[in-house]
Amino acid sequence: MDNTITKELASNIKFNNVNITDRFFGYYQNLIINQVIPYQWKVLNDELEGVEKSSAIKNFKIAAKEIEGNFYGFIFQDSDVYKWLEAVAYSLHLKENKELERCADEVIDLIGRAQQDDGYLHTYFIIERPDMKFKDLWECHELYCAGHFFEAATAYYNATRKEKVIEIAKKLADCIYNNFGVEEGKIKGYDGHEEVELGLMSLYSVTKEKRYLDLAKFFIDERGQSPHFFEVEWEARGKTSYWNGWNPCESPNASKDFISCIGAEYNQTHKPVREQDEAVGHAVRVVYMLCGMIDVARESKDNSLLEACQKLWNNIVNQKMYITGAIGSTHVGEAFTGNYDLPNDSLYGETCASIGLAMAAKRMLNTEINSKYSDVIEKEIYNGIISGIAMDGKSFFYVNPLEVYPKNHTNPVLEQVKVERQKWYPCACCPPNVARFLLNIGDYIYSSNNDTVYIHQYIANNSRLNIGESFVNIEMKCDLLKSQEIEIKIGGSDLENKNIALRIPSWSSGHSVKIFNNEADYEIINGYIYLRNIPKNDISIYLSFNSELKVIKANKRVRYDAGKVAITYGPLVYCTEEIDNGDMLYNLLFKDSKNFEREAFTHNDLELFKIIVDGYREIDNDDSLYHENNVTLENEKITLVPYHYWGNRGVGEMQVWLRIK
Numbered sequence: 001m002d003n004t005i006t007k008e009l010a011s012n013i014k015f016n017n018v019n020i021t022d023r024f025f026g027y028y029q030n031l032i033i034n035q036v037i038p039y040q041w042k043v044l045n046d047e048l049e050g051v052e053k054s055s056a057i058k059n060f061k062i063a064a065k066e067i068e069g070n071f072y073g074f075i076f077q078d079s080d081v082y083k084w085l086e087a088v089a090y091s092l093h094l095k096e097n098k099e100l101e102r103c104a105d106e107v108i109d110l111i112g113r114a115q116q117d118d119g120y121l122h123t124y125f126i127i128e129r130p131d132m133k134f135k136d137l138w139e140c141h142e143l144y145c146a147g148h149f150f151e152a153a154t155a156y157y158n159a160t161r162k163e164k165v166i167e168i169a170k171k172l173a174d175c176i177y178n179n180f181g182v183e184e185g186k187i188k189g190y191d192g193h194e195e196v197e198l199g200l201m202s203l204y205s206v207t208k209e210k211r212y213l214d215l216a217k218f219f220i221d222e223r224g225q226s227p228h229f230f231e232v233e234w235e236a237r238g239k240t241s242y243w244n245g246w247n248p249c250e251s252p253n254a255s256k257d258f259i260s261c262i263g264a265e266y267n268q269t270h271k272p273v274r275e276q277d278e279a280v281g282h283a284v285r286v287v288y289m290l291c292g293m294i295d296v297a298r299e300s301k302d303n304s305l306l307e308a309c310q311k312l313w314n315n316i317v318n319q320k321m322y323i324t325g326a327i328g329s330t331h332v333g334e335a336f337t338g339n340y341d342l343p344n345d346s347l348y349g350e351t352c353a354s355i356g357l358a359m360a361a362k363r364m365l366n367t368e369i370n371s372k373y374s375d376v377i378e379k380e381i382y383n384g385i386i387s388g389i390a391m392d393g394k395s396f397f398y399v400n401p402l403e404v405y406p407k408n409h410t411n412p413v414l415e416q417v418k419v420e421r422q423k424w425y426p427c428a429c430c431p432p433n434v435a436r437f438l439l440n441i442g443d444y445i446y447s448s449n450n451d452t453v454y455i456h457q458y459i460a461n462n463s464r465l466n467i468g469e470s471f472v473n474i475e476m477k478c479d480l481l482k483s484q485e486i487e488i489k490i491g492g493s494d495l496e497n498k499n500i501a502l503r504i505p506s507w508s509s510g511h512s513v514k515i516f517n518n519e520a521d522y523e524i525i526n527g528y529i530y531l532r533n534i535p536k537n538d539i540s541i542y543l544s545f546n547s548e549l550k551v552i553k554a555n556k557r558v559r560y561d562a563g564k565v566a567i568t569y570g571p572l573v574y575c576t577e578e579i580d581n582g583d584m585l586y587n588l589l590f591k592d593s594k595n596f597e598r599e600a601f602t603h604n605d606l607e608l609f610k611i612i613v614d615g616y617r618e619i620d621n622d623d624s625l626y627h628e629n630n631v632t633l634e635n636e637k638i639t640l641v642p643y644h645y646w647g648n649r650g651v652g653e654m655q656v657w658l659r660i661k
Contacts, residue, residue: 018442020094022460023479025441027606028386032435033091035393037100040084040432043424052424056080057107059123063114071127074427075242076141076193078123081107082148083432089155090439104156108165111149115168119175121146132237134179134187138230138262139242143191143219146172147199154202155440169203177215189229190219192267194285197292198359201299217296220305223289224264224272231258266333274304277311279320279336283328283348284429286312286336287356294363306367313364315339316357317376323552323566323656324573324643325376325384326400327353331416340557344403344657346413351388351397351430354380355437362444365456369447371527374456375506377444381457382571386644388434391604395421396431397647402575402656405586420651446474452499454528458486467498480570481609484508484545491538500541502529507570508545515539549593549611554657564657565590567611567640569598574611574640578652581639587618588638590658603648611640616661633661 020026042048044056055072060081062069071077088104091097115121122142125133134142153169156162176196180187200216203209222229234240235258239247248261264270265280268289279286290312297305319339321327326349329337334348358380365373388397399417406419424431445457450468455476463474472492478485490500504511504527513520513529516539522529531541547570554561567574567590576585591614599610615638620631638658646654 017465018445018461018463020442020459020461024481024606025381025438025459028389028438029094029441031389031391031393032087032439033095033097036389036431036435037084037087037091039394040087040435041103043428044081044084048423050423052426052428054080054424054428057110059127060107060110060114063123063126064110066113071124075124075139076145076429078121078145079141079148080428080432081111082145082152083429083436086148086152086155087432087435087439089152089159090436092159094439101160105162105164108156108162108168112164112168115171116175118178119171119173121149121168121172121175135233135237136242137189138192138233138267141191141193143176143196144193146176147195147197150196150199150203154206155436157206166203166206170207170209173200173203173209173212173215177211180215181218188222189233190223192230192285193282194268194289194292198288198295201292201295204299213296213299216292217300217302220273220289220293220296224269224276228259228264228269230262230264230267230269234258263333266335274308276308277315278339279312279316279327281336282334283336283353284334284350284356286316287327287353287360290360291356291363294360294367298363298367309364309367313360317372321357321376322347322349322384322402323554323568324349324387324400324402325354325357325380326402327357331399340555340559342554342558343560344655345401345405345408346417347399347401348416349384349400349402351385351400352433354384354388354400355433358385358437358444366447369454369501369526369528371503371506374503375527378457378505378571379573381441381444383573383643385434385437387646388430389438390421391606391645391648395423396425396434397421398425398427398430401654402643404654406651406653420647445476451497452501452530453490454501454503455488456503458503458505467492470495470498472498481572481607484547484570486543486545488541488543489539490534490541495534495537495539498534500531500534502531502541502543503527504529505545505571507547507550507568509548510546512542512544514542517542549596549598549613551590551593561657563659565660566656567593567613567658569609569611573643573656575643575646575654575656576638576640576658577646577649577654579649580610580641583653585653585655586659587620588636588658589616589618589633589661590638591615591635591661603645608642608645613638613640615658 020029043051044054046053046055056077059071059077061067085104092101122145150169153165157166197216197219200212204212249258266282268281293305293309320336322342328334328348328350329341331348334350358377361373361376387400401417404419445459446465447454448465448467453465453467458478458480460478461476465472472490475489477487513522520531522531550568552566552568593613595614597612600607601610615636616633617636618631619634
């Protein structure tokens with residue numbers, strides 16, 4: 001990788017300029033607009049029976065002194081409102097809704113009324129402990145919540161051009177700036193859960209206030225420095241913990257060293273960020289930190305910080321990422337474990353972590369146009385993220401396993417793995433995160449610089465994009481789930497000396513490119529087809545990729561997948577379910593893919609495709625616990641469905657990896 005940061009790096013095309021027409025993602029966007037946003041609004045207001053109580057809106061009303069009461073919920077409950085607001089912002093671009101916009105404006109007004117005169121905003125501390133503001137950053141997520149508000153404010157301003165939300169955000173950002181930094185009297189620290197850094201960079205993108213860039217850079221550079229900020233903070237507040245008043249170093253077997261007690265790796269504070277070369281600790285925190293690092297590195301042209309980003313990226317995707325894009329192998333700390341430690345049934349694979357990795361991939365892509373980043377985005381959007389939401393929009397996965405055997409869920413190791421999607425969660429970070437991400441999917445399709453439009457994802461859309469000072473209109477027609485034929489119509493006032501770059505997906509075994517009906521001249525660089533010096537202002541590009549069923553083997557170091565394979569077709573990872581194949585899926589063996597069938601089926605009016613392959617079922621009539629090996633194999637057709645689809649037809653077994661004969 002060339003780590004030199006230049007002015008010609010690509011920038012994302014804002015969602016305002018991209019109109020999704022894609023059959024698949026259009027389904028999910030309509031689902032979120034029509035079902036999920038109203039559903040989540042009711043949840044935030046405690047209006048649904050049989051759903052975990054939220055009280056998030058009520059907390060703001062109490063903080064604004066409009067009603068009496070105590071704070072309820074997790075200490076980061078405010079962020080659920082902010083992510084809902086961000087999803088609303090994207091939905092208003094896609095579909096005008098005056099009533100929803102009025103509701104969002106009222107929420108923004110409420111947030112403004114809850115905000116303190118000095119700009120401080122966090123309902124728990126306003127309501128319960130005003131004396132403890134910014135005194136327990138290790139645990140209490142004040143800056144995390146602020147970061148999500150900055151993202152929401154930026155999105156809402158971009159969608160509506162209403163400035164009130166930006167003014168509230170600036171007031172909060174200035175409060176943080178006035179309290180944190182290297183100057184005398186300021187707090188020389190950072191949040192336990194990274195998010196404020198990328199939120200500040202989002203706010204900087206619309207305000208161009210350099211102090212927000214400087215503040216984000218301060219948080220990143222300060223992280224992991226010595227003396228350890230969380231230890232200093234802990235001693236200053238009397239060596240107590242927010243969660244239960246527990247002193248982490250007072251248990252009989254605990255080390256008396258505070259850093260050992262809390263596990264500095266959990267918060268990525270074990271080293272300065274530029275020295276970190278392995279992803280450790282809480283997976284969502286790692287990728288959110290990575291997003292902030294990339295934003296700051298790019299904007300400040302900090303090559304050493306970008307090099308640190310590359311090291312973390314390489315470790316995650318080459319040694320710690322599941323085939324579906326899931327990350328975070330254990331529920332203990334919702335964390336990464338060792339390299340190649342990728343269990344299938346007990347993994348955590350939080351939906352938010354997949355979203356965070358896609359966000360980081362988008363940012364890496366803007367520092368270096370390379371298909372390895374856009375391939376990860378594609379893996380996430382078709383598999384790791386979309387599995388987190390049911391096809392009716394009314395239930396969600398927090399944890400995304402690659403293998404489920406419901407009869408074993410009396411095992412406490414699997415307690416966190418749900419065999420069916422849940423209506424809501426007490427810690428509800430994932431459902432609103434999925435909503436805001438999928439409504440913003442247009443942000444992941446294109447980027448551009450002064451002379452090139454880059455097409456990263458093949459999602460049907462109509463868009464108006466800028467190339468330097470020029471503008472082009474693009475109409476992309478495609479449906480990757482049905483076929484790999486893509487038509488791209490480009491028109492503009494000035495395409496002379498302009499270029500189009502088209503990603504070659506990693507799943508493609510070949511491709512062809514035509515402009516009108518003529519074979520195009522092109523060159524391939526880092527997995528992108530570059531069409532140079534477009535000859536006309538209005539052209540049609542016909543792009544075709546070869547897709548075939550692929551039988552995937554894991555690295556030999558992944559012991560959980562030894563002797564097993566996974567099936568993919570195009571961008572989709574496939575899995576087996578009990579409803580199609582009977583129980584004891586672990587007794588199925590894959591034979592070969594020579595005679596596979598691909599069949600269409602419909603669920604909730606969305607056409608999907610199943611795959612049927614030749615295989616065997618292991619037959620063992622001896623029911624004793626242990627016995628001599630006398631099994632036989634019977635021929636059996638094995639049916640696989642897209643991984644993101646599993647769990648939409650009731651409770652049953654599921655597995656991605658199949659044994660092979």
